[in-house]
Amino acid sequence: MAFQQGLSGLNSASKNLDVIGHNIANGNTVGMKASRAEFGELYASSVNAAGGVNSGIGVALTAVTQQFTQGNITVTGGDLDVAINGSGFFELTMPNGSSAYSRAGQFKLDRDGGIVTNMGAQLMGYPTDETGNRLSFETGPLTLPTGGPIPARQTADITAEFNLDARAAVYDAVTDTPPLATYGTSLIGYDAQGIEVPVAMAFTKTGNNAWRIYTSGDGTPPAVATSPFIDVTFNADGTFNTVTPSPATVAMTSANGPFTATLNLEEITQFGTSFAVTNLIQDGYQPGQFIGLKIGENGVVTGQYSNGQTRAAGQVALVNFRNAQGLQPTGGGNWQATFASGEALHGEPGTGNFGALRSGALEDSNVDITAELVNMMTAQRAYQANAQTIKTQDQVLSTLLNMR
Template identity: 55%
Template structure:
């Protein structure tokens, strides 16, 4: 029976060396999880005999267990690289349509604009409504086609934070034909088709702490003769006075900027509540509006909360999706299928989907990757130990062969 003991030891040690060699080979593989061979003794039992008659007949590899400990996180600076710090897996859809799970977050955009892994599997996530910010409940493949521009958004509000010179005594003379006079500024608003319409704002002091606000859409029009946008007032400290201010919406008619297909004129609200009247010259601290022209996708990046932020040629950056994470009751029950991917099994249980940072799901690190969790030093020591075990079992077989030779040669 010693031949069987030694042979089983050789087989087990060989499989152990295979596992160790696989770990060492993947010491630099992104998201790789090391495995270890777990052994069990083999026992033969005589039928009808008591337990005292059972005897060992060798060893076998009972299981190859995966070690899902956290790997080191290395910063790469790539805007599509993302690492999981904690529990969870990225869910991906393989080319055959089946689901798989991975810890390797080195993603990229393919020629069709799909967010994919190095193996070509599509990354799954929750689509986000850019208007409401709400996301879908079902994960789906993420795609960002470069040839699909975002629709223009009509301007509905202008916000200006400026300072009007408190030292002005008389009504200020405003020079026409100049979009930026001594007490004036301008900004482009956008119609429903994304065509820019210039709006000029002028301020004329009409009394103590009060100013008239004028607007023009045509720089050749005398501001004081154009429709007024109301009055802005300040208190004795130069702070905006909402009770004394009376601003009216600006009516925008895009006929001059879009004569061939002009949209219907519309009203734009004017917010000057952050303006001041201090004893310093006129200055514009901030001037914004909430519309934009249509734009093409220029780049995407993944933030630490898994949000996929898309940047467009019109200057708009908005959340388009959120990367989904999956977790399992027993991750060690997952089946490795190669390419840094696992698939669920009966032992792992079904995938539970969620968002990064929620509940038991790990957080994400943008612009970084999770390294292999292989401890190279430990694996080299394990390899030497496994090699010694292999040699010892080989010696067992050699010794048994010598014993058998002695028995054969007895006369």
């Protein structure tokens, strides 16, 4: 029987060395989780001999489990390098259509703008609107509009924030005193094709707590005689009161025809200090080419474009399992769900039990090389010891056979 015991010990020690060798070989594999060989003792007993003496007959490999502990996070600076800081897996769709799960966040862009792994698997996520708000709980492949430019947007809203000097003199149109150009500002708007449209505004005081805004949206300076105007009044404390007409609009003209934009003046003031513009923005822009992307901690993928605009293109989805030990490793840093693991549980990064994402970083292997080398020496000694039991049993049999 000692031969069988020693042989089982040799087989188990050999399998343990295989597991240790696999761990060491993948010490630099991104997202890799170390494995551990687990063993169980074997016993033999006589049939129907309850309470009889059991005799040990060796050892057997019962399981090879993976240790899903957090690996170190290394900053790489790559826009498409993503690490999960906490629990969860990336959801992937393999080229053959099957689902897989991974902790390796080394992603790339394919020619169609899809976010893929080195093996061509597509990263799955939730659809969002342009501002990053999730639109559906159904996951799908994440893609970015890299093929052509995003279209231009016509200016529809202009927001102004400035202070008008309460000490200013009432404007005299006959003598142009103070000159119309004393208080004014300008900005660039855009038509539906992204063509620039200069917008100018001139401010004149018409009475106590009352001003008139002359506007021009065709590239010419505002003029009292020809430019449309807006009347604004202020409260006694200098805050905005009313605007006429309401809502205020600016007439704009380009080579493609006229259009109007709403002018928001609710943040303007009239205080006894110098005229100053603190904010002047409009919502139009020119067409833009895709130049890069950014992935936030919440998984929202934001495309960056040459016109200075950003646009959300989806949100990375994470999944988790009731029994991660039940996942089946398939190579390439991927796992597949099994009956033992249970169904995938979807969620957003940074919510509940799901970890946050770290863009521009990767999760290192959680293999402890020092510990694995010690384990390897221990396994080697176990192998030698089991070989010695076989050798000793052989000597015993040899002695018995040589008896005279």
